[in-house]
Amino acid sequence: MTLADGCERPISYLRVSVTDRCNLRCLYCLPPEGVPLRSHDEILRYEEIDRVVRAAAGLGISKVRLTGGEPLARAGIANLVSMLARIPGVDDLSMTTNGTLLARYARALRAAGLKRVNVSLDTLREERFARITRGGKLADALEGIEAAREAGLAPIKVNSVILRGLNEDEIVDLAGLTVTHDWHVRFIELMPLNHVALGPEQAHVPNEEVRQTIVSSLGDLLPAQPIHGSGPAAYYRLAGARGTIGFISPVSEHFCGHCNRLRLTADGRLRPCLLADSELDVRSALRSGASIDEIQALLRQAILAKPTQHHLGEHILPRGRVMSQIGG
Numbered sequence: 001m002t003l004a005d006g007c008e009r010p011i012s013y014l015r016v017s018v019t020d021r022c023n024l025r026c027l028y029c030l031p032p033e034g035v036p037l038r039s040h041d042e043i044l045r046y047e048e049i050d051r052v053v054r055a056a057a058g059l060g061i062s063k064v065r066l067t068g069g070e071p072l073a074r075a076g077i078a079n080l081v082s083m084l085a086r087i088p089g090v091d092d093l094s095m096t097t098n099g100t101l102l103a104r105y106a107r108a109l110r111a112a113g114l115k116r117v118n119v120s121l122d123t124l125r126e127e128r129f130a131r132i133t134r135g136g137k138l139a140d141a142l143e144g145i146e147a148a149r150e151a152g153l154a155p156i157k158v159n160s161v162i163l164r165g166l167n168e169d170e171i172v173d174l175a176g177l178t179v180t181h182d183w184h185v186r187f188i189e190l191m192p193l194n195h196v197a198l199g200p201e202q203a204h205v206p207n208e209e210v211r212q213t214i215v216s217s218l219g220d221l222l223p224a225q226p227i228h229g230s231g232p233a234a235y236y237r238l239a240g241a242r243g244t245i246g247f248i249s250p251v252s253e254h255f256c257g258h259c260n261r262l263r264l265t266a267d268g269r270l271r272p273c274l275l276a277d278s279e280l281d282v283r284s285a286l287r288s289g290a291s292i293d294e295i296q297a298l299l300r301q302a303i304l305a306k307p308t309q310h311h312l313g314e315h316i317l318p319r320g321r322v323m324s325q326i327g328g
Contacts, residue, residue, distance in 0.1 A: 002060030003299075005306040013063040013261040014056050016049060018080065020266045020325050022070040024098055025134035026120075028161060028190060032134065035325065044268045046080045048286045050087070052264055055295040057089035061262070065094045065118075069266065069325075072101040078108040085113025094118070096159070100136055102144025106151040117148050118157040123167050124174065132166070145183075155227055157184045157246075162210055164203040171210055172217045178243035179218075184227050184235070186246035191275065207249040214238075214245065221245060232258065250275070262302055265326060270302035274326060278305060 002010045020038055022030070044052075053064055064084060071077055085093055092115060099119040109117075121141055123129050129138035149156055160174050171187075178185050190204045215221060221236035224244045233246035263271040268283025280302045285294060 002062075003303055005303045007257075007306070007308055009257070009259055009306070010060075011260055011262055011303050011306075012061055013065070014053065014061050015065045015067055015261055015263045016053065017067045017069065017264065017266040017326065018049065018071045018077065019043065019069040019074040021073050022068055022098070023073050023100060024070065024136045026098075026122075027132055027134070027166075028163065038267050042267045042283075044264075044266060044283060044286070046076070046083060048268070048283070049080060049264070050083045051286060051292070052282060052295060052299075053084055053090065054087050055292050056262075056299055057087050058292065059296055059299055060089075062089055063092040063094075064090050065096060067096045070098055070101070071095055072097055072105055078105065078112040081109055081112035081114050096120070097144070098133070098136070099141040099144035099148075101140075103140070103147040106144070106147040106153060110151040110153055114153060116155060116157070117153045118159055119145050119148070120159045120161075121145075121174075122160050122162075123170055124177075125170070128167060128170075155182070155184055157186060157227070159186050159188055161188050161190055162205045163190060164205050168205055168213075171213045175214045175218060175238070175245050178241045178245055179238060180242070182242040184244045184246060186233050186248055188248040189251045191250055204251060206252040207247040208252065211247060256308065259306070262299070262306075263326060270298060271326060272302050272306040276307055278307075280305065 002012050004010050020043070025032060025034060066081070081093065084090060093113060094116045095109070095114055096118045097120070099121065102117065102119070119141065122132050124138070126138045129136055129141070145156060145158070158177070162168050162171060174185055177183055187207055187210045189207055211221065218238055220239070222239065224235040224237040226235055227233070227244060227246070233248045235244045235246045237244050263274065264282070265271060265279070268281065268286065269279040270282050271279050280298060282295065282298050285298060
C-alpha cells in the first residue's frame with residue numbers, strides 16, 4: 001500500500017540523484033566556476049542507493065527517476081540501472097539527462113532495464129546552446145535524443161526552460177518539434193533556486209505567456225491525455241501533431257497539492273521538497289548498518305515532513321543547494 005504524507009497525498013515517486021557532477025555548466029543551474037563537489041566517499045555507493053530504493057519499494061514507491069548533476073557522468077551507471085530494474089515493485093525506471101552523453105550509453109541503458117528518458121533542450125541554435133550550457137554542443141544532444149529513440153527509450157520527453165531575453169524567441173520552434181517528431185516537449189518555468197549566474201534581464205517567463213505565444217503562431221492547443229509518467233505536466237496537442245506540448249508551472253500555478261515525490265540527494269539526504277531546505281540524513285544510517293525497517297522509518301519520517309506547499313510566492317527561497325546538488 002502506498003504511503004501518504006500529512007496532507008494525504010500518496011507518495012509513489014522517488015527521484016534519485018546519483019552524482020553532483022555535470023559535464024555542462026548551464027546558466028540557470030550553476031555559476032560559471034561551478035560549485036564545490038562532494039568527495040567520492042560522501043557520495044552514495046550504488047549498493048547504498050539500491051538499498052534505499054528497495055526500502056522505498058517496500059513502502060509502495062513504484063516510480064524511480066535517476067538524476068544528477070548529469071547521471072551519465074557517473075561511471076558504471078548502467079550497472080545501477082540493472083540493479084534497480086530488478087527490485088520488485090519498481091515498475092517505472094527513468095532518467096533525466098542533458099543528452100550530450102546519451103548516444104554513447106542509450107543501448108546499454110535500455111538493455112539494463114531503463115524505460116525512458118527526459119532530455120533537457122532549451123534551444124535549437126548551436127551558438128546559443130553553447131552559451132546556455134557554457135560549452136556544450138547541440139549536435140551531441142540531438143544525437144543523444146536520436147540514439148534514445150533507436151534504443152527504444154520512449155516516449156522521448158524534451159524539457160525546455162524559457163528565459164526572457166535569452167531564448168523566448170524559440171518558443172514556437174520548440175513547440176513545432178511536436179508536429180514533425182513524436183516528441184513530448186514540456187515547457188518548465190524557471191524556479192528561483194540559487195540562480196546566481198543569471199542577469200536581471202534573464203527573468204522567469206510564466207507558462208501562460210508561453211502558451212499564448214504558441215497559440216498565436218501555431219493554432220489552438222487541444223487537451224491531450226497525460227503521457228506515461230508521474231509528473232505534473234498539463235498536456236496539449238497541436239492539430240495533426242505527432243507529439244504533445246506540456247506545461248510544468250511550479251511558480252505561476254503550483255501543483256503542490258498533488259505532489260507525489262520524495263528526493264534522495266547524491267550525498268545521501270532525503271529531501272521532502274525541492275523548494276525547501278529541510279533534509280534528513282540517510283547515509284549515516286546506511287553506513288551504520290541500518291536494517292531495511294530502519295531505512296523505511298527514515299523514509300516515513302521524510303514523507304511526513306513534506307510541507308503543504310512551497311513559499312516562492314512569499315519570496316521565501318531555498319538557499320542550501322543549487323539544482324545540480326539536489327537532482328531537480
